[in-house]
Amino acid sequence: xxxxxxxxxxxxxxxxxxxxxxxxxxxxxxxxxxxxxxxxxxxxxxxxxxxxxxxxxxxxxxxxxxxxxxxxxxxxxxxxxxxxxxxxxxxxxxxxxxxxxxxxxxxxxxxxxxxxxxxxxxxxxxxxxxxxxxxxxxxxxxxxxxxxxxxxxxxxxxxxxxxxxxxxxxxxxxxxxxxxxxxxxx
Numbered sequence: 001x002x003x004x005x006x007x008x009x010x011x012x013x014x015x016x017x018x019x020x021x022x023x024x025x026x027x028x029x030x031x032x033x034x035x036x037x038x039x040x041x042x043x044x045x046x047x048x049x050x051x052x053x054x055x056x057x058x059x060x061x062x063x064x065x066x067x068x069x070x071x072x073x074x075x076x077x078x079x080x081x082x083x084x085x086x087x088x089x090x091x092x093x094x095x096x097x098x099x100x101x102x103x104x105x106x107x108x109x110x111x112x113x114x115x116x117x118x119x120x121x122x123x124x125x126x127x128x129x130x131x132x133x134x135x136x137x138x139x140x141x142x143x144x145x146x147x148x149x150x151x152x153x154x155x156x157x158x159x160x161x162x163x164x165x166x167x168x169x170x171x172x173x174x175x176x177x178x179x180x181x182x183x184x185x186x
Contacts, residue, residue, distance in 0.1 A: 002125055006185050007116035014115075014140075014179035015108035018172045022104070025168050035161045056090045086155050108172075111143035115176055119184075129181040137177030145169030 026032055039045050062078035064070040119135035145166045151157040
């Protein structure tokens with residue numbers, strides 16, 4: 001067994017590597033640019049919604065507060081009439097990229113902590129590279145990808161987007177696994 005605090009270096013280094021590789025995947029390579037579609041009359045839709053002054057948050061239309069409400073004739077008619085959707089609103093005047101990047105790095109550290117915990121409980125000091133790679137990589141893959149599939153199952157996110165995010169997560173997991181194997185304590 002390897003104590004979690006003994007794995008601080010692979011945790012931080014793998015988070016840094018994943019952070020940098022995610023930058024390349026999302027800014028240099030352009031395959032994520034089509035994850036979201038543009039509505040045909042963007043200005044018209046934005047103008048129509050602007051007057052409602054909708055607070056930041058996640059919304060569903062039509063909305064049913066309970067499962068009983070979902071069975072009403074009124075709700076079923078709203079569904080038929082459409083449009084339906086899941087919508088996230090936020091105040092666009094605040095450019096929060098630095099906040100998002102900070103949160104992403106913290107998330108990468110958290111995934112690294114779970115990978116370290118799992119590998120550290122299963123393996124001892126001086127473990128073989130491949131054994132460390134397998135344990136840390138599996139935990140990192142789960143942390144970076146599997147929960148994202150729920151968005152396609154429940155919230156109509158395109159499966160192609162989930163598959164691209166899974167591919168990204170596999171790269172992040174491989175980088176995390178390699179870093180842990182490289183920096184595993186003797």
